[in-house]
Amino acid sequence: MKNISFSLRKGEILGIGGVAGNGQDELLACLSGEALRPQDRIKLNTMDIGHLAPNARRALGLLAAPEERLGHAAAPDMSLTENAMLTGMVRKELSRSGFLDWPRARAFAQEVIETFDVRTPDAQSAARSLSGGNLQKFVIGREVLQNPSVLIVNQPTWGVDAAAAAAIRQALLDLASQGAGVIIISQDLDELIEISTNFAALNAGCLSAARPMSGLSLDEIGLLLGGANAAA
Amino acid sequence: MLRLEKRPNPSKTWAYMAPVLAVFATMIGGGIMFATLGKDPFEAIRTIFYDPLFSEFAWYYRPQLLVKGAPLIMIAIGLSMGFRAGIWNIGAEGQYIIGAICGAGAALAFYPAQSAFIFPTMIFFGALGGFVWAMIPAILKTRFGTNEILVSLMLVYVAEQLLASMSLGLLKNPEGFGFPGSRNLQQYASAHNAELWTGTGIHMGVMFAFIAVIFAYVLLARHQMGFHIRLTGESPKAAKFSGVNPKRLVVYCLGFSGALAGLAGMFEVSGPSGQISIDFNVGYGFTAIIVAFLGRLHPIGILLAGLLMALTYIGGEIAQSSLGLPSAAIQAFQGMLLFFLLALDMLTNFKLKLASAGSHP
Numbered sequence: 399m400k401n402i403s404f405s406l407r408k409g410e411i412l413g414i415g416g417v418a419g420n421g422q423d424e425l426l427a428c429l430s431g432e433a434l435r436p437q438d439r440i441k442l443n444t445m446d447i448g449h450l451a452p453n454a455r456r457a458l459g460l461l462a463a464p465e466e467r468l469g470h471a472a473a474p475d476m477s478l479t480e481n482a483m484l485t486g487m488v489r490k491e492l493s494r495s496g497f498l499d500w501p502r503a504r505a506f507a508q509e510v511i512e513t514f515d516v517r518t519p520d521a522q523s524a525a526r527s528l529s530g531g532n533l534q535k536f537v538i539g540r541e542v543l544q545n546p547s548v549l550i551v552n553q554p555t556w557g558v559d560a561a562a563a564a565a566i567r568q569a570l571l572d573l574a575s576q577g578a579g580v581i582i583i584s585q586d587l588d589e590l591i592e593i594s595t596n597f598a599a600l601n602a603g604c605l606s607a608a609r610p611m612s613g614l615s616l617d618e619i620g621l622l623l624g625g626a627n628a629a630a
Numbered sequence: 631m632l633r634l635e636k637r638p639n640p641s642k643t644w645a646y647m648a649p650v651l652a653v654f655a656t657m658i659g660g661g662i663m664f665a666t667l668g669k670d671p672f673e674a675i676r677t678i679f680y681d682p683l684f685s686e687f688a689w690y691y692r693p694q695l696l697v698k699g700a701p702l703i704m705i706a707i708g709l710s711m712g713f714r715a716g717i718w719n720i721g722a723e724g725q726y727i728i729g730a731i732c733g734a735g736a737a738l739a740f741y742p743a744q745s746a747f748i749f750p751t752m753i754f755f756g757a758l759g760g761f762v763w764a765m766i767p768a769i770l771k772t773r774f775g776t777n778e779i780l781v782s783l784m785l786v787y788v789a790e791q792l793l794a795s796m797s798l799g800l801l802k803n804p805e806g807f808g809f810p811g812s813r814n815l816q817q818y819a820s821a822h823n824a825e826l827w828t829g830t831g832i833h834m835g836v837m838f839a840f841i842a843v844i845f846a847y848v849l850l851a852r853h854q855m856g857f858h859i860r861l862t863g864e865s866p867k868a869a870k871f872s873g874v875n876p877k878r879l880v881v882y883c884l885g886f887s888g889a890l891a892g893l894a895g896m897f898e899v900s901g902p903s904g905q906i907s908i909d910f911n912v913g914y915g916f917t918a919i920i921v922a923f924l925g926r927l928h929p930i931g932i933l934l935a936g937l938l939m940a941l942t943y944i945g946g947e948i949a950q951s952s953l954g955l956p957s958a959a960i961q962a963f964q965g966m967l968l969f970f971l972l973a974l975d976m977l978t979n980f981k982l983k984l985a986s987a988g989s990h991p
Contacts, residue, residue: 432870453873464871473865483857484872496854527638 399424400603406548406579411570412608413594414583415623421603422583423465426552429581430462431455442548456488459547463537463554467530471537474526478518481525482507482540489544506543514539514565531562538566542573549573550581555589567593587619601625634980644978649924649931652971653938659970660963669953677953678945678963693830695940697902700839701726701894703936705918707842708887710927711849715862717883721767721782722891723915724789725760729892730899731796732759734812734906737821738801741813748820749834752896760892761885763789768884772877778884786915794908801906812906815899823901835897839936842890846929859883891915920968926975939964 399421406412416422427433429440431452440448442458468474472481483503487493492503507521514535518528525533541549554570555563571593574580584590590597591611598608599622606622661671682691705722712719733756740748767781801812815821823833850856862869862879870876894914903910921939925931946960
């Protein structure tokens with residue numbers, strides 16, 4: 399991670415393109431709060447949040463969905479209810495003075511399953527028993543249903559079947575149209591071209607300046623991905 | 631050809647069956663071991679498992695199950711929290727010893743005064759002693775990334791030397807005719823961990839063991855800390871994503887298990903054992919590790935496993951005196967329980983399949 403600088407507006411979808419291994423996971427970790435670094439300056443609505451841990455950021459409306467489904471975004475051997483508790487504890491009020499409200503968590507998991515058409519026998523199935531596409535729908539749906547003001551997703555549709563991928567992309571579009579800011583980090587250029595408002599390229603830890611997607615040609619995108627016009 | 635196939639969902643039936651099958655496997659394995667030692671295997675197994683519960687003297691042995699089981703259960707409950715989170719406290723024996731020394735020391739500091747405040751003070755210092763001894767591996771792990779298995783284990787030997795030093799020096803009984811060992815706390819009324827119901831031997835430690843079981847159950851099932859512990863053990867990356875602070879968890883888990891081990895030590899020294907002596911510790915801290923796994927790191931399981939292990943201790947003692955079985959054989963027996971359990975435990979997550987030699991893997 400070398401030089402990253404960008405701003406995100408309400409209702410904007412910022413697509414960050416780049417081949418794997420250029421700092422995508424690290425970028426998400428910095429934004430989600432898993433990697434805290436004092437010199438980071440991240441501001442949410444003018445409030446400094448660079449020093450805040452993941453749950454503090456969740457409380458403020460900043461949610462994230464990492465690339466690795468089993469083992470990072472979800473605990474493989476835990477049920478979907480428990481995985482709903484994993485990130486939903488703060489915004490869905492699933493914890494009262496430390497004590498967990500499991501019926502409420504189960505209801506939340508059920509809501510995600512129904513809204514996003516997750517194919518699974520019930521909310522008590524282990525996360526590892528779901529297919530990749532269904533688990534990804536659950537992971538993204540879990541964050542979307544928490545009404546984030548900012549959502550960052552990393553490779554949201556990798557290894558996902560076409561129908562599920564379309565559903566996920568639509569969910570992200572709907573989220574942005576409701577006023578949230580969305581950052582999509584993805585290797586899938588078609589996806590980024592399809593739904594991003596603005597585009598930036600991540601190359602060897604440097605982020606290019608964001609440009610409106612509508613004006614970009616494929617050649618220009620290619621150049622950006624290769625490292626041209628990197629942010630100073 | 632046997633093949634292992636990962637199950638999509640962990641099998642609940644096997645989760646309950648594995649400990650039961652492990653006990654049976656141990657009976658068979660133990661029986662074979664006793665036979666090779668020249669003892670009748672059926673008689674030995676009967677003596678160990680059946681006699682303490684149903685023989686003519688069972689009325690004496692049955693409450694002893696609780697007395698012998700209480701320290702095992704208390705320590706194992708504390709250990710299970712850490713084990714679930716992947717924090718391996720192997721030095722519970724040391725924390726047990728230090729808790730006993732601090733508890734006894736606190737009591738003897740007041741000798742010969744009698745007061746109702748002395749016993750609660752002992753409880754406090756017993757827990758504190760174990761807690762502080764467990765903080766050594768905790769701080770070294772969070773500060774320098776040292777392995778808590780090694781540090782806690784090595785500190786057991788340090789604690790044993792401290793025990794000897796106390797027995798011969800600071801805590802030595804001035805009226806003990808020169809013999810090593812502290813005053814007998816059973817004769818010091820305010821400090822005596824007396825039996826609550828005459829004839830049973832059941833003391834305050836047994837009550838605390840039950841409280842610990844209930845506390846652990848509620849913590850794991852309904853409290854955020856319990857969820858964080860389970861999550862860290864299953865998926866450390868997901869735990870971090872969820873907002874768990876791994877360093878704080880290390881301190882909590884080691885501290886909690888240290889305090890419980892120290893409490894167990896304090897209840898033992900002021901009750902059944904009676905005094906601080908060089909050979910006060912009998913390995914409860916290590917046996918509790920077996921109890922924790924035999925109970926599948928679950929509070930109710932640990933309660934049952936602790937009683938089962940107490941059964942093997944008591945039955946083992948009877949077998950030693952009536953059959954001439956060596957005490958080492960009993961320890962081997964207890965160890966067998968652990969490895970049969972760990973082997974059978976694999977079947978909760980994997981299915982055994984018979985594959986013919988030419989089939990697709």
